[in-house]
Amino acid sequence: MKNLIPSHIKSLIPYKSARKISNNGKIFLNANELPFDINFKLDCLKLNRYPDFQPKKLINNYSLYSKVESSNIIVTRGIDESIELLIKTFCESKKDKVLFFPPTYDMYKVSSSILNINSISINSLSNFQLNYFKIIKKLKDVKLIFICHPNNPTGNIINIDFILKLLNSISLNTLIIIDEAYIDFCEQYSTVKYLKQYSNLVVLRTLSKAFGLAGIRCGFLLANIKIIKFLYKVIAPYPIATPVSKIAEILLNNENIQLMKRNVSQLILNKKWLLNKLKKFSYIQKVFNSDVNFILFKSNLSEELFSFFIKNGVILRDQSDKIFLKNCLRVTVGTIKECKIINNLLIDFENSKIFK
Numbered sequence: 077m078k079n080l081i082p083s084h085i086k087s088l089i090p091y092k093s094a095r096k097i098s099n100n101g102k103i104f105l106n107a108n109e110l111p112f113d114i115n116f117k118l119d120c121l122k123l124n125r126y127p128d129f130q131p132k133k134l135i136n137n138y139s140l141y142s143k144v145e146s147s148n149i150i151v152t153r154g155i156d157e158s159i160e161l162l163i164k165t166f167c168e169s170k171k172d173k174v175l176f177f178p179p180t181y182d183m184y185k186v187s188s189s190i191l192n193i194n195s196i197s198i199n200s201l202s203n204f205q206l207n208y209f210k211i212i213k214k215l216k217d218v219k220l221i222f223i224c225h226p227n228n229p230t231g232n233i234i235n236i237d238f239i240l241k242l243l244n245s246i247s248l249n250t251l252i253i254i255d256e257a258y259i260d261f262c263e264q265y266s267t268v269k270y271l272k273q274y275s276n277l278v279v280l281r282t283l284s285k286a287f288g289l290a291g292i293r294c295g296f297l298l299a300n301i302k303i304i305k306f307l308y309k310v311i312a313p314y315p316i317a318t319p320v321s322k323i324a325e326i327l328l329n330n331e332n333i334q335l336m337k338r339n340v341s342q343l344i345l346n347k348k349w350l351l352n353k354l355k356k357f358s359y360i361q362k363v364f365n366s367d368v369n370f371i372l373f374k375s376n377l378s379e380e381l382f383s384f385f386i387k388n389g390v391i392l393r394d395q396s397d398k399i400f401l402k403n404c405l406r407v408t409v410g411t412i413k414e415c416k417i418i419n420n421l422l423i424d425f426e427n428s429k430i431f432k
């Protein structure tokens with residue numbers, strides 16, 4: 077079978093999904109999911125027919141929430157499908173390039189590699205903002221620029237003035253794609269308000285994080301109608317299963333949006349509590365600021381600490397393999413009970429080391 081596999085798949089480094097990494101934990105704080113159960117009632121569904129190509133009511137509800145017109149919205153199987161759809165639609169193999177800024181979300185690279193599209197990366201600055209002068213020099217053949225805002229795994233927003241400056245200086249033949257997976261935790265920084273002004277701006281949203289629906293795989297791509305038109309040509313014929321769109325539709329009604337906002341407020345309080353605790357340990361050298369529902373921190377004992385947490389049934393995410401993030405771990409902010417468990421384990425770890 078030596079000749080069965082194309083070389084770009086042979087050399088592919090696949091995405092390490094959180095569920096692949098560890099199944100035997102009790103408390104999962106490695107995928108930035110909401111820690112609360114979301115309750116809803118689903119009436120009997122007719123499933124003998126194919127679903128709508130793009131479910132109208134769902135799009136209408138997301139339009140009301142995002143204040144973006146329905147005609148500028150596509151529903152996809154999570155942001156991950158949107159990323160792939162954009163590359164499939166706008167990039168030609170061996171010619172066009174995708175640009176992104178490590179340390180960041182891995183799927184921009186993984187999807188480009190799978191589709192055999194060249195990608196280039198420009199490392200962020202040490203404060204995790206982006207390097208404007210380097211970027212504008214490297215835009216030859218770049219069709220898609222992915223900006224993760226707020227960024228995963230660092231947890232910071234990207235300066236809006238930078239994003240606008242870049243939008244003002246690039247050609248309309250390059251799209252700027254803002255991945256706003258975590259924007260519901262800091263909605264004042266959303267870039268959707270610039271969609272009308274910039275026809276080459278694309279914003280990606282999801283129900284997987286603040287809305288607590290990672291299990292249904294539902295995301296939204298917001299863009300100018302001229303872009304949407306071409307994405308329609310490429311997207312799968314029935315991308316969203318009927319139960320998925322029904323559940324999403326319910327969770328996007330007024331009452332449930334208020335619930336999401338209360339959950340977000342609670343998690344922001346939990347985050348503040350956990351941030352302050354993390355800063356108290358002498359073996360944690362740095363705790364990064366966070367605009368989202370996870371915290372990145374650095375410890376010279378990160379490897380040992382990571383294993384210690386696993387041994388106690390708590391799964392964090394090791395970010396050590398990423399540029400600038402040696403010895404860094406990422407913890408999702410969970411319930412206050414889970415935050416207290418983290419704090420207690422950090423104390424146990426400290427005591428086992430007897431630094432004092």
Ligand SMILES: *Cc1c(COP(=O)(O)O)cnc(C)c1O
Nearest residue numbers: 154155156181228257282284295
């Ligand atoms: C979790 C995450 C995604 C994935 O979103 P889905 O809608 O679940 O596919 C995309 N981008 C970033 C930055 C994420 O952290």
